Amino acid sequence: MSIVLGANQYGKAETRVVRVDRDADGHRVTDLNVSVALSGDMTDTHLTGANDKVLPTDTQKNTVYAFARDGVGEIEDFALRLARHFVDSQPTIGRARVRVERYPWARLELAGRPAHHSFSRSGEGTRTATVTYDGQRAWVVSGITDLTVLNSTGSEFWGYVRDPFTTLRETRDRVLATAVDASWRHEAADDVDWGKSYATARRALLEAFGETHSRSLQQTLYAMGERVLTNCPEVVEVRLRLPNKHHFLVDLAPFGLDNPNEVFHAADRPYGLIEGTVLRDDAPPADPAW
Structure with missing residues (x-):
């Protein structure tokens, strides 16, 4: 050896x-x-x-x-x-x-x-x-981090796998929040209006997040990546990392109060972490180290 x-x-x-x-x-x-x-x-x-x-x-x-x-x-x-x-x-x-x-x-x-x-x-x-x-050859990957977004409604989570350790309740109306960490790979390194491309991609991420009625954060992730590729023809691949910034409904019953989906505890950890890639099926090879 x-x-x-x-x-x-x-x-x-x-x-x-x-x-x-x-x-x-x-x-x-x-x-x-x-x-x-x-x-x-x-x-x-x-x-x-x-x-x-x-x-x-x-x-x-x-x-x-x-x-x-x-x-x-x-x-x-x-x-x-x-x-x-x-x-x-x-x-x-x-x-x-x-x-x-x-x-x-x-x-x-x-x-x-x-x-x-x-x-x-x-x-x-x-x-x-x-x-x-x-x-x-040059590979260019643009992106954004720490873009915190929240939908106060328009998000559900139900129908998931249950086992003896499952305690989470199903919901048809929840707060959905995340800190977007997104990167997108360009097909070429030259003749790109980087400022315009970035602004278009950022806007596409925000619009897809806000306009998607989400039944899972994975669904939202795909919608965001798809929207970037649809609006940015120079982009061939989008990678997204979305931590689920959980907002749990506070039980106010011990105080004799109801809580009609208005008061939440924002938990910073542990958190769900959803990661995924959305790309064109004819995308050229990426830098192997990306």
């Missing part, structure tokens, strides 16, 4: 960078969290400690800052620029993956108009982009 080195990568995780564009009519804040992972033939480094093929992770961090100096733009474009730079400029790097999270800031409303340079963090969800580049 022999022992060999398996798959490996290295990089700089979670470089926080904030860029302020100081436009005359109002400043713009771009707040990013950038993670870089590089891979190549690192056998000597792992077996002997030789570093002649290693681009220091500190250099990767500095590259992120230097590229931000030229402007960020859409985060997919920023990640593509970085990934291509690392692979194309370094002969020892065969593959780069760059993940970018963008935190939303909105200008304050002061005296009925947008403030010039004052902001608040908005709750519209965190935009994400992950780019993988191997020197020939």
Whole structure:
């Protein structure tokens, strides 16, 4: 039996960078969290400690800052620029993956108009982009996390399997809430209007959630993925992770009160976790590591 080195990568995780564009009519804040992972033939480094093929992770961090100096733009474009730079400029790097999270800031409303340079963090969800580049092909996956949504009615859950440990009561009217973690893969890495695509996909997720009369969170998940694919022809695959943010009806009978489906306990854990993929049947192969 022999022992060999398996798959490996290295990089700089979670470089926080904030860029302020100081436009005359109002400043713009771009707040990013950038993670870089590089891979190549690192056998000597792992077996002997030789570093002649290693681009220091500190250099990767500095590259992120230097590229931000030229402007960020859409985060997919920023990640593509970085990934291509690392692979194309370094002969020892065969593959780069760059993940970018963008935190939303909105200008304050002061005296009925947008403030010039004052902001608040908005709750519209965190935009994400992950780019993988191997020197020939690039894969782009856009997404959103922490998009919390709730339907106060229009959701049911009944007809499920029962066994000796089942205590959950069936319901024909429940609160359905989740924090959407969605990612969607683009067919191509070029000639995409990333801003428009993101806005369309986000709107499709919200509309499908709000318009679907749900008999299970799985049904809602499929409806959300299907709506993105229907509205975004450039997208070929959608992956969704939906934690069920349970709202349990509080028993007020001990206090001599009824509860006509109005007062709930919001439980943070444990929670149901529903995950799934919706894709076109002719979707091209994905990056194997996605």
